[in-house]
Amino acid sequence: MQGPSRPVTGYPVPNVNGCAPNPPPPSAATATAYPYQNPNPYPYTYYQQPLPSQSPRATFARRLLFVFAAVLIIFGSIIFITWLVLRPRLPDFSLQSLSLPNYNSSTERVTATWDARFLVSNPNKKLSVSYSDVYSSVYYHGYDLADSRMPPFEQGTRNVTTIETSFSLVDAYIKGDVVDAINKDRSNGQVKFDVFVSSWVGFRYGGWRGRRRVLRVSCGNVALNSSSGKMLGVAKGCDVY
Template sequence: MQDSSRPVTGYPVQNLNGCAPPPTGYAYSYAHVNPNPHPYYPTPPPQDPRSTFLRRLLSAIAVVLIIFGFILFIIWIVLRPQLPDFSIQSLSLSNFNAANQRVNATWNAQIQVSNPNKKLSISYGEVVSSVFHKDYFLSETRIGPFVQRTRSAGAVGASYSMVDSFVDGDVMDEMNEERRAGEMKFSLKVSADVAFRYGGWRGRRRFLTVWCDDVAVTASSGKMIGGPQRCKVY
């Protein structure tokens, strides 16, 4: 005799909790199971110790440079370096003769140099001075090194000479024309290698350029016209 409690094959199974069975064609969702219980994580390639050292070295250098620049900035804020002042006190011209594109002349100049800094002295290394007619170079001389203390001023002398020196014809004609008019104008240039000092500390050296434009002298006596003339400092 067949057991009536067993379900008949081919008929839907009745849910014992009273709920209706799922509709035909319903698909159950199952959690995705990784077929690989031990996933593979790629090992990063080994780093080159030389490149690592180089990166660290460059980083350290950058930090040192930043710190050094910050220190220099603080020093500049505290000391406030100012450029020196230059002025022409006197300029004389003698033995001037210009003919056949040959010039003979001697200039003597007194240049006053002032240090306006309260805390910094200034040392001058190689100092070169030149004389020009307008923008035409005529002669050059060298001035010995010197040091200026804080809040001090002093005069340095410079002598320039031309002995049977060739010049362009146009320049010679302009100088002779000025001489006939009674007044000649020359420009002086000073180039110096300078450094600021504070006690044992010395700043980096820098190149200084000074221009004294259109300094007039009389054609008769060769003396400078007017009083001291201030120069431009760059």
């Protein structure tokens, strides 16, 4: 027989303070109500796609294009700076005199001589100018009467040069309507001619030489007195381009 102070097996021990006993600690099986689940039931491994390899030819062409563009920019800058410093200007031409000392014509045959004198001025302070392959022509209303070739020459800075040339026809064939028009103008007291000059010119500053270009000069409507054969009025300015 068990004593009265010994608890009965199978019953909870009464709390001496009169409070309910503490619940037993949860077991490992009941501690987690919802076990951990993988949010991605189908895991996969990420592989980074390799970058496409560049073609050696494409790389070389790109570098060559870059070098070419850089050289072009540098070269253009040098030319622009040179132009700003030197400021090249075209020469000035004026026709000082034009004369027709002798003139003979038949129906379609003409013998004549024109004498021309030009004044050429180089307005550049730093650049000298050279002229080569200098040709001149005399026209009547767009019809080429005679041509002449002049010797090459050079001009220093701020230089003024006088050049002369002659145009000759000796029993040369000229269209009948042109001869008739010239004779008609002469009978009216004056006849007008056009004089043209063309030349290759180059600018130079010390050891620097600019690109050569074609220079064209036009002296239009130059009136000659029929009786004296000399130019009427003073020197005539010419268009240079």
